[in-house]
Amino acid sequence: MAAGKEEKMRRKGGVFDPLKDSSVDKLRARAIPRTPQSESPSYRLAYTDEDFLCRDELRPVRLQLELLKPEMMLTEMGIKSTVVLFGGARIPEPGTEPWAARNEVQSRNLKEASVYYEEARRFAAHCADHSATLDHQEFVVVTGGGPGVMEAGNRGAAEAGAPTIGLNILLPHEQAPNRYVTPALSFNFHYFAIRKMHFLMRARAVVVFPGGFGTLDELFEALTLIQTRRMERIPLILFAEKFWRTIVNFEALADFGTIAPEDMDLINFVETADEAWQVLADFYDIKKARS
Secondary structure (H helix, E strand, C coil), rough: CCCCHHHHCCCCCEEEEECCCHHHHHHHHCCCCCCCCCHHHHHHCHHHCCCCCCCHHHHHHHHHHHHHHHHHHHHHHHCCCCEEEECCCCCCCCHHHHCCCCHHHHHHHHHHHHCCCCCHHHHHHHHHHHHHHHCCCCCEEEEECCCCCCCHHHHHHCCCCCCCCCECCCCCCCCCCCCCCCCHHHECCHHHHHHHHHHHHCCEEEEEEEHHHHHHHHHHHHHHHHHHHCCCCCEEEECHHHHHHHHHHHEEEEEHHCHHHHHHHHHHEEECCHHHHHHHHHHHCEEECCC
């Protein structure tokens, strides 16, 4: 057998496989003459039939595919660990009008919160600088891929020359990918549950900025997994202590007895990017923090 022909029979990793690749039949199916039989939905190859894949009975398969696709692509890109940034899509860049404000009070609050856009940007740059020393395989910044704090995180990493991940989800508004996400690391999800798994599967730290229902959901998901030891303890950092203590009375939970007093030690409150990076540097014994 000619060497070139044998090479075509090998899958990734050098495994010999004489069976035809599924992509070959996908192309062949398009060339079949159009007849009532070949045009019937029943004749479509199952793995190319979008209507079939979207049936209710195929939900377990769709869940598996949403878990597999990003995992395989992140592995192929060499991404070994991440730093997760959560926060509000509605927090504007400093000097811009808050697009989501419905009244003067909201406008004022969101403008004041724009300082955290800049802190998220600076913190992501810290991560990117350290990631560069590790061939951009570790401490890679990942966000929800949308506007606001998410954009700031992706932006800070991209401006520092690092790859950066966006895990978008289909929503009626707010969630088009921001332009700072590395295109090859821009993912889209239907299932919130699978998206949240991907946030935490490689997480070295979870960093949370002021936000709304989605941010609260993501925060308490991570806190619960760490508290119950379903995942290893990693730094969990909250920017804007006044905001969080206004929104959540953590001490009341401890006083009531529904969490242990020492559970409060799982949370690090910070105000600046430098403080947040120092938490990571201390936890992972990183000798030199960004100046």
